[in-house]
Amino acid sequence: MYKYPPILLLLAVLGFAGCDNLQSKKQPAVSTNADSLVILTNLIAADSLNAELLADRADLYFKRGNLDPALRDIQSALKITPQEPSLFILLSDVYFVLGQTDNAVVSLKKSIRINPKNEIPYLKLSEIYLLLNDPSTALMYANEAIGVNRQNPESYYVKAIVLMEKRDTLQAITNLRLSANLDTSNYMTFMQLGAIYNSRNDTLSRRYFEKALLAKKDDERALYYLGMYYQEHNQFNKAVEMYGRLTELYPDNKRAFYNQGYIYLVELEDFENAKLMFEQAVVLGPGFVEAVYNLGRTNEAMGDYTGAYEQYRKALELLPNYPLAVQGLNRLDEMLIRGKK
Secondary structure (H helix, E strand, O other): OOOOOOOOOOOOOOOOOOOHHHHOOOOOOOOOOOHHHHHHHHHHOOOOOHHHHHHHHHHHHHOOOOHHHHHHHHHHHHHHOOOOOOHHHHHHHHHHHOOHHHHHHHHHHHHHHHHOOHHHHHHHHHHHHHHOOHHHHHHHHHHHHHOOOOOOOOHHHHHHHHHHHHOHHHHHHHHHHHHHOOOOOOOHHHHHHHHHHOOOOOOOHHHHHHHHHHOOOOOOOHHHHHHHHHOOOOOOHHHHHHHHHHHHHHHHHHHHHHHHHHHHHHOOOOHHHHHHHHHHHHOOOOOOHHHHHHHHHHHHHOOOOHHHHHHHHHHHHHHOOHHHHHHHHHHHHHHHHHHHO
């Protein structure tokens, strides 16, 4: 019978724009709606040599995924103010999304040469080198960022991710805690700590998942991992309650339905509720072979052998030679043979 695997450290995926909240204060925040773009365009038409307006529009284009006009505006702004470090940071973001990693690195290094006291380009370089599978260089730039500003929680977070890549879990935990101390609302820091402690079978993981929920109320991932914590620690009623809350808020989460079904089937032997949960998981994911199989297993447990046979056959259509489904069909065939005798 398929059991969902324990929580894994799958939370360490870094977006290159992970430091967006640290963007230079020289660039005011602008809404990404169409009216803002029109307003900026009109302002630029009246003042075409205003590099700050061009930078704002470039940033807006970038956030909307319009990379070519973003690049043109940055280049125009750089002709006016060629020594503005924040422009090179934005330029690096555009280059990175375009897949021009080398140009992104060059742009960030130019920004550092102009202003070595800004931690953002160091952090972005750390992220790039981590994604390029060069954790040693990534760690160097993360440390540079911390040296520039020891009060930035993002720097310790990025360093922790690099340390996890280098399999230095203890130092990763230390840096995540430093990040959390500097920013008690840092959702991803708490999620990372929860995942690490869970992988070590340490009950501290629950506390950090709960902190993540406080930082980001009703977050789908935090609810799911907290449900998994309860499930893995045999607190099945709490797990069902957490998954129920999750499916109420996020009715398309097929795995939350599946996990409830598994608990009802295997741990609580509540076959009626198990069937309801597996059926919903299959509706949401017709190709979810484990849910299809376990729906058959539930039917079998309820004495509905025809329904069980049908689901086992469907599971084999989805995944030929799926061993559990083969075993289920063999089991039903043996029962049929014994019944005929």
